[in-house]
Amino acid sequence: MAYNFEKVEKKWKEKWEKENPYKVDVDKNKKKFYCLEMLPYPSGRIHMGHVRNYSIGDVVARYLSMKGYNVLHPMGWDAFGLPAENAAIKRGDHPRVHTVNHIEMMRKQLKNLGFSYDWDREIATCFPEYYKWNQWFFLKMYEKGLAYRSKRSVNWCPSCQTVLANEQAEGGKCWRCDSEVEQKELEQWFIRITDYADRLLDNLDKLEGWPENVKEMQRNWIGRSEGSIVKFRVKGLEKDLEVFTTRVDTIFGCTFVCVAPNHEIVKEFVEKGELSKEVQDFVDKINKMSREERLQTSEKLGQFTGFYAINPFNKKEVPIYLANFVLAEYGTGAVMSVPAHDERDFEFAKKYGLDIVPVIAPEKDFVYQGELEKAYTEYGYLINSGEFTGLKTEEAKVRMNEWLEKEGLGKAAITYKLKDWGISRQRYWGTPIPIIYCDKCGIVPVPYEDLPVELPDDVEFKGEGGSPLLTSKTFLKTKCPKCGGEAKRETDTMDTFIDSSWYYFRYIDPKNEKEPFSKEKVEYWSPVDLYIGGIEHATMHLIYTRFFTMFMYDLGLVPVEEPVIRLLTQGMVIKDGRKMSKSLGNVVDPDEMIQKYGADAVRLFMLFAAPPEKEIDWQDQGAEGALRFLTRVWNFGEENAEIIKSEVDFDVNKMSSKGKDLIKKLHKTIKKVSEDIEVRIHLNTAIASLMELFNSLSSFKPENDFDKAAVRETFSGLVKMLTPFAPHICSEMGEIYGIDLNKWPEFNKDLAKDDTFLLIVQVNGKVKGRVEVEVGIDGEEAFSQALKDVKVAKALEGKSIIKKVFIPNRLLNIVVK
RNA sequence: GCGGAAGUGGCGGAAUUGGCAGACGCGCUAGACUUAGGAUCUAGUGUCUUUCGGCGUGGGGGUUCGAGUCCCCCCUUCCGCACCA
Known part of the structure; x- marks a missing residue:
């Protein structure tokens, strides 16, 4: 009977659905392995990227459980987020109903692919049983001083009277009404992740199982920079302007100071200055540009403020400029400009006719002649620098920092690009921040015993007038937990990155009502041994999640500081050389592929086409090829059923030499496939070796009765090894043939050992012949064997041998003249 | 600009430690079976050459008995960061 994947896959799908055979529990007698894949957002349909991600994980999980590990392999839903709320605004579905429907559809799709998840552990982050613990962690952070309120600007649509997410404000226009988006300052909640910046950075060196590019991206993201903060007195304002610099050694060459147009002090320049109008116009001009526009403008734009600052080192008065290239959010938002030794400052000075004073020289007695043609940015020796003249850059930095500290005019300082994590979202579909505002008591955290603060149902989704939570009669008004008086709830909800920062710990104990997870279970299962997902999460998610784990570790909740031992970032699935997208019309639908080729073939090709890290250009023909291979294995079983089921003794010594070879190939393949899955996670080569093994098996003809055992063993070995890749067809064959x-x-x-090998014979480094010889022969013997090869003999004719290079069990190179 | 990865047949890719370049698959060619083939099976398939034999892993140089692999220079592509003081 021809292989009918539809029927076979349906049969096993139903069986697994009924039995949940991948259910696991703590078992201290077994070695654990935690195999985790990034949980999907319930968009309604899985895409080929999910298929790839989860197929990789499934092979590793199934392989290791066959190897006897206790494998935790869970799945869940990153179920909060903006699209569900947008749907509510557009179509009036409640986000919960919308999300639950999507989850149903996608769960079905995942089950169609036959992944070995323990479905009893499924979680969805949008249910109170889960987000209660987000609130719990938030309160813990609040207690530790890690959660605080501060102002930050948000995208604001003046017509809808509401906050917009970046993706709702693309191109500076509101997604609903097309109005011009404004920036507005709002009080919001922040997590002090910068307290952990050094730890997050330093630990990266310990993450041996993480790809270098991800670690490098995280280093850039954290952006640690060592330097100095220097206070410049602002004349006429009676206050200090702090600048951050990594080159304090160049400070004697500072000829002006630049501040960001949105720096706090600019307000005072406008209020108290003579150039108010010019300054205000410049600020307006810069503010009109979006962040992207600002960053793309490479032209240096500046405006003199009319104010002067005093350089604390040489007491020189230098003009203060506003400059478009100075960022308020980095360092102190103000820089000292040394045009002689900084390219940007040089360009700026040239444009606005400012002084250029060199203070660093490449050599000790170097004298600058004439005008500088470009900035000298290298380290060197200080010149024209008062008491510091003659020092080298490195030493000068140290001494000048000491001087600053002594004089109270500054200090050595470290800055980071990493900013505190703003978690407030003015949205409904997220975790409510468990805070109450009382007129008498101020900010009051919701007591732990009152958690969860649940999302109310009596809300309206209008897309205007702020968060839908403001429309709820039951939610907003509450009693102050401290004084019992009238109070209001916080209506902001949390960034969904909070949800995904600790979810893998929840899988460990998903139904715990008393605590986020039990300590005992976490001690057994954590950390995650293998985490698989897209490179797009290299920074945000994977930094937040590392931070959360450190925080939980500090609270004594988890035994590990780092959550993930090995990280695998899989490549994208593309089509016709381009990213799949609706507008290009090149989207491949997993369901359609499964219908055409079956889940096993889709999975197999997905893993065969390229190693996991690389991109795959999806080819239907490739899936067809995978199905062809599976069918050939199936047909081989049917054609050789009698031999496979025969009970001949397994005795290699009685097999024909070809039979022995087949067994040898089997054992070499076992080794290769095991290593490819477990060590390298190169599943494409694992599959290639399985195909090779099958090619050997299908061309083998038993020469005696004992050879039948060779067929039987090889076939059953092949079916076993193929199981993690193509579980449905293998389960069926396992049942039929009792494997x-x-x-x-x-x-x-x-059994894998060779007694002969193919000696490669080279003459002057070129391959001239191949001779089959016994394993372990020495160089002289190899040489005499090599001479039997006609081509080799010919190549040696009339030449004198200079030397022979012999690599045991491999190669002989004869060097001649 | 800085940092990272990569460049191998018509295509996806393999070569894990410096030792047979092109495993495995797709595609293609020929043949078999067939009413038929876009099914299946068999054989072939880097390139030049009639053969012998050359040549060949982006280009150029080097180290070595031997280089896809190591070193230097250059080119190209992809990714990340990017006026970060």
């Missing part, structure tokens, strides 16, 4: 798929075939070193 135990719960066990990975055991590698036998003796």
Whole structure:
């Protein structure tokens, strides 16, 4: 009977649905392995990227459980987020109903692919049983002083009277009404992740199982920079302007100071200055540009403020400029400009006719002649620098920092690009921040015993007038937990990155009502041994999640500081050389592929086409090829059923030499496939070796009765090894031929051993012949064997041998003249 | 500009430690079976050359008995960061 993938896959899908055979529990007698894949957002449909991500994880999980590990392999839903709320605004569905429907559809799709999840552990972050613990962690952070309120500007639509997410404000226009988006300052909640910046950075060196590019991206993101903060007195304002610099050694060459147009002090320049109008116009001009526009403008734009600052080192008065290239959010938002030794300052000075004073020289007695043609940015020796003249850059920095500290005019300082994590979202579909505002008591955290603060249902989704939570009669008004008086709830909800920062700990104990997870279970299962997901999460998610784990570690909740031992970032699935997108019309639908080729073939090709880290250009023909391979294995079983089921003793010594070779190939393949899955996670080469093994098997003809055992063993080994890749067809064959798929075939070193090998014979480094010789022969013997090869003999004719290079069990190179 | 990764047949890719370049698959060619083939099976498939034999892993140089692999220079592509003081 021809292989009918539809029927076979349906049968096993139903069986697994009924039995949940991948259910696991703590078992201290077994070695654990935690295999985790990034949880999907319930968009309603899975895409090929999910198929790839989860197929990789499934192979590793199934392989290791066959190897006897206790494998935790869970799945869940990153279920909060903006799209559900947008749908509510557009179509009036409640986000919960919308999300739950989507989850239903996608769960079905995942089950169609036959992934070995323990579905009893499924979580969805949008249910109070889960987000209660987000609130719990928030309160813990608040207690530790890690959560605080501060102002930050948000995108604001003046017509809808509401806050917009960046993706709702693309191109500076409101997504609903097309109005011009404004920036507005709002009080919001922040998490002091910068307290952990050094730890997040330093630990990266310990993450040996993480790809270098991800670690490098995180280093850039954290952006640690060592330097100095220097106070410049502002004349006429009776206050200090702090600048951050990494080159304090150049400070004697500072000829002006630049501040960001949105720096706090600018207000005072406008109020008290003579150039108010010019300054205000410049600020307006810069503010009109979006952040992207600002960053793309490479032209230096500046405006003199009319004010002067005093350089604390040489007491020189230098003009203060507003400059478009100075960012308020980095360092102190103000810089000392040394045009002689900084390219940007040089360009700026040239444009606005400011002084250029060199203070660093490449050599000790170097004298600058004439005008500088470009900035000298290298380290060197200080010149024209008062008491510091003659010092080298490195030493000058140290001494000048000491001087600053002594004089109270500054200090050595470290800045980061990493900013505190703003978690407030003015949205409904997220975790309510558990805070109450009382007129008498101020900010009061919701007591732990009152958690969860649940999302109310009596809300309206209008898309205007602020968060839908403001429209709820039951939510907003409450009693102050401290004084019992009238109070209001916080209506901001949390960034969804909070949800995904600790979810893998919740999988460990998903139904716990008393605590986020039990300590005992976490001690057994954590950390995550393998985490698989897209590179797009290299910074945000993977930094937040590392931070959360450190925080939980500090609270004594988890035994590890770092959550993930090994990280695998899989490549994208593209089509026709381009990213799949609706507008290009090149989207490949997983369901359609499964219908055409079956889940097993889709999975197999997905893993075969390229190593996991690389991109895959999806080809239907490739899936067809995978199905062809599976069908050939199936047909081989049917054609050789009698041999496969025969009970001949397994005795290699009685097999024909070809039979022995087949067994040898089997054991070499076991070793190769095991290593490819476990060590390298190069599943494409694992599959290639399985295909090779099958090619050997299908061309083998038993020469005696004992050879039948070779066929039987090889076939059952092949089916076992293929199971993690194509579980449906293998389960069916396992049942038909009585193959135990719960066990990975055991590698036998003796059976894999060669007694002869193919000696490569080179003459002057070029391959001239190949001779089959016994393993372990020495160089002289190899040489005499090599001479038997006609081509080799010919190549040596009339030449004198200079030397012979012999690599045991591999190669002989004869060097001649 | 800075940092990272990569460049191998018509295509996806393999070569894990410096030792047979092109495993495995797709595609293609020929043949078999067939009423038929976009099914299946068999054989072939880097390139030049009639053969012998050359040449060949982006280009150029080097180290070595031997280089896809190591070193230097250059080119190209992709990714990340990017006026970060």
